[in-house]
Amino acid sequence: MDWKEVLRRRLATPNTGLNRKKSEQELKDEEMDLFTKYYSEWKGAGKNTNEFYKIIPRFYYRLPAEDEVLLQKLREESRAVFLQRKSRELLDNEELQNLWFLLDKHQTPPMIGEEAMINYESFLKVGEKAGPKCKQFFTAKVFAKLFHTDSYGRISIMHFFNYVMRKVWLHQTRIGLSLYDVAGQGYLRESDLENYILELIPTLPQLDGLEKSFYSFYVCTAVRKFFFFLDPLRTGQYLNLDKDHNGMLSKEELSRYGTATMTNVFLDRVFQECLTYDGEMDYKTYLDFVLALENRKEPAALQYIFKLLDIENKGYLNVFSLNYFFRAIQELMKIHGQDPVSFQDVKDEIFDMVKPKDPLKISLQDLINSNQGDTVTTILIDLNGFWTYENREALVANDSENSADLDDT
Incomplete structure (x- = not known):
């Protein structure tokens, strides 16, 4: 039985919750057994080594060359479609307003001053009604992270909503920055970040009075500051x-x-x-x-x-x-x-x-x-x-x- 068949059978095994979770040592032993098996096959392959290599999953994809225009366009288009899909997965303004309405409706008394609170049971109910996009936020880990010293075991609704907003803004920013990743390698070069900042300037109210002749100085200053502290x-x-x-x-x-x-x-x-x-x-x-x-x-x-x-x-x-x-x-x-x-x-x-x-x-x-x-x-x-x-x-x-x-x- 080859490794593909082993993987297929593992994936086909139903996750009933009754399967015993393997210990770290068992996983290491299994990994070593597989390595020994495939290494032995490779050593015994002799002149047919190339045949053995064919069963290794592909993990490297060559970037298109400059003259491969069609491949470059295909790659750019696929990245754009991917980023659009990721953007649609984020909560929009209407969905955020609906989330706030649900949280406010399920607040748990008593009030502490003007601070609305919610307990874990109501928190889970909101999560069920808020829709699939919100599922990632309604976890025990998030609740525990935002819990402080409330004697009724509740968290602040405002703190939770701000947490969700910050997460959404963070992902929006990452997607926006990814659009400027011309090389598509998961990072921004200095020239990429310069283009991002330059196109961002007209949207910043603080820079309304900045003359266009100073744009290049502003862009250079901002970009160098990013690179100085982040690299x-x-x-x-x-x-x-x-x-x-x-x-x-x-x-x-x-x-x-x-x-x-x-x-x-x-x-x-x-x-x-x-x-x-x-x-x-x-x-x-x-x-x-x-x-x-x-x-x-x-x-x-x-x-x-x-x-x-x-x-x-x-x-x-x-x-x-x-x-x-x-x-x-x-x-x-x-x-x-x-x-x-x-x-x-x-x-x-x-x-x-x-x-x-x-x-x-x-x-x-x-x-x-x-x-x-x-x-x-x-x-x-x-x-x-x-x-x-x-x-x-x-x-x-x-x-x-x-x-x-x-x-x-």
Whole structure:
């Protein structure tokens, strides 16, 4: 008996509920038996190996080539039909209104303030009347997820309805995004997401006043932000930094970013590691830079900055790399007439904050786990950031005095 016959018989076996559920070990043993059987047949096939391969179910389908226009059109049409079917499976406005009516009709007293509640028995009754599209929402798991501390064992009708609405909106969004998946591979490329955002702009009331000449900047900013955080803004500043108006930023132009107190050593590393064109940074690279600096508590941002600080590309920061960047901070302190700070003291503070697994090396994961990554990176690359950290106690005391003065008035 071949594997197809085994599968056919299994599927034909009625699910009466009396069949004993197999244990995990039994399933593993059965899987091993099948593997051994087919492997033995394959080894014994000899010159007829190709015949054995024919019984393996097909699992790979080649994408149509560019010149196979008919196949491409067929694939696009089948995807469109599939997405339309998925869209029809979602609750429409009329069905959502009917669901709300049923929930309100079956609410379980007593009322708690203005909050309508429903118990599990009534919850199941609504599920039976709401129709097949709603079946997925009326489960014990969903009820338990939304249950909190009601002494009558009920859940909030409003919370449940909002849960259903969010699920519907989520699936609607996924279907909408899938329409822009030109390659049909289950993901959006940067160009696909750009098209989606561009066509979305006219539907956003918040952007009614946005001039069309700025659409490309808005689209680029939004897309880069998605890709920065999902793939491991103060963008108006970009135009102000670009003094020669060539659409690119030189190191000298970028040095004026923020409080203009980042060290030249750090900026050198930015231009060494990041994609540039003839030594200048384009808008997309600038957005990555801004996102990293303005979200230094996020793992994606720390990964970006860590790569710049890891000058030896060893996967960790040691005393040498810390000293390499802090010397530039010391130089700026001298230029601004500030009292010098010992590197030894700063180094000890950094290791005390991070508490790395290896007492001589700080890995990216150490920085993330410490929840001090934003502070450590700031004091190594930005004079203003280091000054704020160094004078944190005095600043807190000053804020307290100012608050006290305000209270007195």
